[in-house]
Amino acid sequence: MKELLQSHLKSAVETYLSQQDIAIDKLPAIEVDHAKDARHGDFASNIAMVLAKPVSKPPRDIAAGIIDCLSQIAILDKCEIAGPGFINFFLSKDAYYQVIPEIFNSSENYGRSNEGGSTKVLLEFVSSNPTGPIHIGHGRGAAYGSVLAKLLAASGYDVTREYYVNDYGRQMDILSISVWLRYLDMQDEHDLPFPQNAYHGQYIRDIAATIYKDKNDLPQPDTGELHAIINGHAEEDKKLDEIISLAKTTLGDNYHKVFFSHALEDILAGIKKDLAEFGVEFDNWFSERSLITRQKVADCIAALKASGDIYEKDQAKWFRSTSYGDEKDRVVVRKNGQTTYFASDIAYHVDKYNRGFDEIINIWGADHHGYISRVRGALKASGKDPDQLKILLVQFATLYIGEEKLQMSTRSGDYVTLEQLREEVGNNATRFFYVMRKAEQHLDFDLELAKSESNANPVYYIQYAHARICSVFKQMQERGMAFNKDMGLDSLSLLVEETELALVKAITRYPEIIAQAARNHEPHQLSFFLRELANDFHGYYNSCQFLVEDERLCQARLCLISATRQVIKNGLDILGVTAPEEM
RNA sequence: GCGCCUGUAGCUCAACUGGAUAGAGUAUCGGGCUUCGAACCCGAGGGUUGCAGGUUCGAGUCCUGCCAGGCGCGCCA
Incomplete structure (x- = not known):
């Protein structure tokens, strides 16, 4: 139109x-x-x-x-x-009435378009470290990413959703020894203190217990030496390094085969389960470790060295990111020979490009913004077009309980998990709450409010509109009436009340909202639209009777609310929220 | 100190990407169920869009400078 x-x-x-x-x-x-x-x-x-x-x-x-x-x-x-x-x-009114038969014809496809022209998009999101469960801080990126994926798909983009698993590096070692220490703790004779900077969450003990049940005869460390390290006066990080090397020498193959693998698999399984229950699905789980073992990282570094973008200083290898607008050069290979996270990330992004996507989108937490220029720089140095990569920053969700601000830290075990939030607030309200605001907005998540006033949450307002429409049709049957679509479609010109015309206009806008929300990467536009649509419906409901004696008018109105129900359902589906028939 | 994000009604947020009288929810006050679900509807009050300049037919939106908050600035990931 x-x-x-x-x-x-x-x-x-x-x-x-x-x-x-x-x-x-x-x-x-x-x-x-x-x-x-x-x-x-x-x-x-x-x-x-x-x-x-x-x-x-x-x-x-x-x-x-x-x-x-x-x-x-x-x-x-x-x-x-x-x-x-x-x-x-x-x-003219006739122009608007046309949308109703159109909605009936396309039903669940109403609102879909081919705007994206089958552009191949790689959307990477969440990618939280597999060192602990998904918590509330990660939830926002998860909800935002999954809704964006659906919006893009609805707009004709060919979307691949990917989770980058950071299953490599020092944090994984810290995770492994955290489990190991808890494991040793289960054998009474050690009586070990637990290092400050190791992972403290209960899940570490659970993993240790599982291992212990299966294998309690692994080589033992020198307890005195462990005590000496943990109680010593060295810096906390230094202590961890010493424990890591002690664990490796004590356990040999078992370090990796038992503790590392078990911890990783267990936690990753938990993350997958959490996200799936939250309605967040991925097509790929991309392992950082696989980049190392397939020599991809080494290849990238070699290529950059050949092009003169890498130099050696202080026995480490540095990427010359200042040549590409970064504020300082960045280490890719440490003095000890280990590659950095950044090195993996270069290889990862080069790999994304090589897989032949037209557009690559990363959803990152706002704390990673300082990272953008170096990744862009590395891509440019690797001969890739940095403009093909879009990085969407999602600002932090700060959790409040009343006035009290909660800090999220996986390391200290100090966090509220996504699972806990979903249990308290519910899946629908949680998802809706996360995508109600645009991503650049800092989000205050007041747990008390979300719990106590969950009925005031707009998600129920929208769902209620859907349930109400279903209820009207039930009522219709109880009164021995039947829905006559053809008669209704034939009588649309009887819809002349202000509230019903407003509703017709609202559902006409839906396809544009979807296209626009997808184009701008702004799921919140859909949330706001659905609220307005529900508002238009509730206003209509209160001002006009649907099941009226005039049969033609009755059928026309039933057509309108039936079309409205379809639009609400389609919209909620994209948000990952259910459209209940009663509530 | 430097960089990124933010600042809009008491509170939480919109504003179709530069358009007309800045809008919703919530809170407050007032009205509406013998009629399809009152988890609803209708109305009222509430604003110097952080401050000061600039750009133009036109600025909450763009530019500059301040002020305030959040986040970053590792041979961590």
């Missing part, structure tokens, strides 16, 4: 300009927007004001001239000039 107006307006502008014998180098884009205010009609264009300068005439005069050149089209009732020179379009 919008496109139709746009093209008509465009030809009118061209006619007008040629009539006035005005030549303009470049015709400005013809913009037609939904009018905010119903008094301004349905659509509005600012074209006359944009043309004011090049044409050098008052905008209102230009608007009048353009309207004169506008050809008659069926969907248009009238045009008006308003304010400083807006052209307002008033559509």
Whole structure:
């Protein structure tokens, strides 16, 4: 509808300009927007004001001239000039009624488009370290990413969802020895203190217990030596390194085969389960470790060295990221020969490019923003186009219990898990809460509020609209009536009340909302739209009776609310929220 | 100190990416169920869009400088 107006307006502008014998180098884009205010009609264009300068005439005069050149089209009732020179379009009611049969025809596909043109998109999100369960801090990225994936898919993009598993590096060693120490603790004779910087969560003990049940005869360390390390005066990080090397020498193969593997698999399984229950699915789980074992990291470093982007200093290898706009150069290979996380990340991103995606999107927590320029730099140095990579930063979700702000730390075991949140608040409300705000907004998640006032949560308001419609149809059956779609569709012109026209217009906007939310990567637009739609419905419900004696009117109204139900369901589905028939 | 994000009604947030009188929820006050679900609807009050300049037909939105908050600035990941 919008496109139709746009093209008509465009030809009118061209006619007008040629009539006035005005030549303009470049015709400005013809913009037609939904009018905010119903008094301004349905659509509005600012074209006359944009043309004011090049044409050098008052905008209102230009608007009048353009309207004169506008050809008659069926969907248009009238045009008006308003304010400083807006052209307002008033559509005929018939134009709007068309959406109802359209919704019936496309049903669950209503709102889908081919805007993305099958562009292949790789969407990476969550990617939290497999060192502990998913907590509330990760939840936002999970909800945001999964909704964005659905939006893109609905808009005709070919989306692959990926989780990058950081199963390599020092943190994994710290995780392994955390489990090991808890394991040793289960054999009474050690009586060990637990290092401050190791992982403290209960899940570590659980993993240790599982291992202990299976294998309690693994080689023992020198207890005295362990005590000496932990109680010593060295820096905490240094102590951990010493424990790691002691664990490796004591356990040999078993270090990796038993503790490392068990911890990783156990935690990763938990993460997968948590996310799946939250309605967040992935196509790939990409292992960082696999990049190392497949020599991808080494290859990348070699290539960058060959191109002169890597140099040696202080026995370490540095990537010259300052050449690409970063504030300092970055280490890729440490003095001890180990590659850094950044080195893996270069290989990972190069690998993403090599897999042939048109567009690569990363959803990162805002704390990673300092990381962007070096990754972009490394890509450029590796001969990849950095503009193909979009990094969407999601700001932190801060959890409050009343006035009290909670800190999230996996290391100290100080966090509220996503699972706990879902149990308290529910899946639907949790998802909705996370995507209600745009990603750049800092999000305050007040647990008390979410729990105690969960009925005030907009998600219930929307679901209630859906349930209410279902209820009307149940009532209809109880009264021995039947839904006659054909009669209803034939009688749509009887829908003339203000509230029902508002509802018809609302459902017409849905496809544009989806396309726009996908294009801008802004799921919250859908949340807001659905709230407004529900509001339009509730207003209609309160002002008009649906099951009326006039059968044609009754069927027409049933058609309208049935179409509305479909739109609500489609929208909620993208948000990953259920559309209940009763509640 | 440098960089990124944010600052809009008492509180939590929108504002279709530069458009018309800045809108919702919540809280407060007032009204609406003998009628399809009151988890609802209707109305009222509530604003110098952090401050000061600038750009133009037009700025919450763009630019500059301040102020405040969050987050980053490791041979951690």
